[in-house]
Amino acid sequence: MRGDGSKRWTRRAWLGRPARLALTAAGLRLASSPALGQEAKPGEDEEAAVRDAAKAARLAGVAAARSEHFLAVGDAPAGYLRGALDRCEGLGKDFLAHFRARGFEVAYPPRRLTVVGLKDDASYGALLGEAPGKDVGGHFDLDTNRLVIFDFREGGGLEKADAETINLFALVHETSHQLCFNTGLLDRAHVPPLCVSEGLATYVELWRPGVRNAIGGVNKPRLKALGNARDWIDLADLISEDAAFEDDRQQLAYAEGWLLIHYLMRSPGRQARLRRYLASVRKEGAKTPAARLKLAEAALGSLSKLNREVKDEARNFFRR
Structure with a gap:
């Protein structure tokens, strides 16, 4: 882990590039993301907290959608937000079944997990206050407990199949982190190696x-x-x-x-x-x-x- 002592290096960002329809191995970057604000405390409105962060970043057209276990908020199209929720729910169901079958005690937390869905890398950079770079596809933020992803199909210069492959890979990898830290495998207060x-x-x-x-x-x-x-x-x-x-x-x-x-x-x-x-x-x-x-x-x-x-x-x- 790297840092200069003045920042808490906690942002987990996915790095990788498409090789036609296959992805290269992904990497990791650790950095701070103060623009995301603070995690809403129990009883507070998490959607409002994300909307406040989006407003501060001057993002327009912010909407929200909900599923049983996830909340999606962002300026991405409604179809992208709904698709992200469907995939998060599908992954979560299989994740819990897989680990339970092997003796791990895992369960969803009482409140919905937050997915911040953004329409493109420009919105992602605006929200974080820094350009994401061409290899960043999203991240799970340990401080705010939010998954932040954006749509690679918009303005990325990639073929549609490649962009959709990255969208899915980034979502699954980072949602895996979110599930690990919120279902009982890991604890954000005591991060493992x-x-x-x-x-x-x-x-x-x-x-x-x-x-x-x-x-x-x-x-x-x-x-x-x-x-x-x-x-x-x-x-x-x-x-x-x-x-x-x-x-x-x-x-x-x-x-x-x-x-x-x-x-x-x-x-x-x-x-x-x-x-x-x-x-x-x-x-x-x-x-x-x-x-x-x-x-x-x-x-x-x-x-x-x-x-x-x-x-x-x-x-x-x-x-x-």
Whole structure:
């Protein structure tokens, strides 16, 4: 994690580019987003809070839509907002079913989760107070607990199929973060190492509407990034520090994060270890590298042994 001490670096932004109809591996950027305002407190009007932020950014035509578990607010067309809600609900249903079937106690929070849907990258930049850059597709904001996405079909210079692919990928990856932090897997007060939070998001990110068992499948883009790498990051290093997600090892860090969670979720015994670990992180948290390692080893066992096992898992994939 990077920062200059004067900002809280919490904005999680998705980075990636389309390669025709397939996406390259996504990356992560951490930054602050003060323009989003503050999360509405219990009893306060979340829609009004988002509208106030949009008004301050001089966005016009802001509308809202609701589903059972989500609230969508933004200047995107009504069809885009409704489509986002439908996909969030579909993903949420499959997300809860998948993790419950594996012994994780997960449930929606009492209030709706917020999706800020914007019509294009210009609106996204106006709301955040900074240009998003050509590789940013949206983010989940830990401070406000809001998912912020925009429509790549408007003004992006992309073919329609590519733009729709990015729209779906960005929505699913970032909604995965929102679900993890709001259904009981993770806690925003005690954020885990990025290899865990991003590992969970990449474990879920290939979900598609109407596709059975998409969550937890083999993530071929991440596996390809792993195969293209010339090195391996020791899991102890990934768990103790997040630096690999911010330098030229970024794609490898994402790939190893996916493989770590995929491996732990493949057997009931390892699932139990992951449940213990996530429970410890939610309860205690760990801010220093030493504390992160101690907490991980207490729940997951020897990290050197786990590192060998996950590395062997990678070799097994490439032998198939």
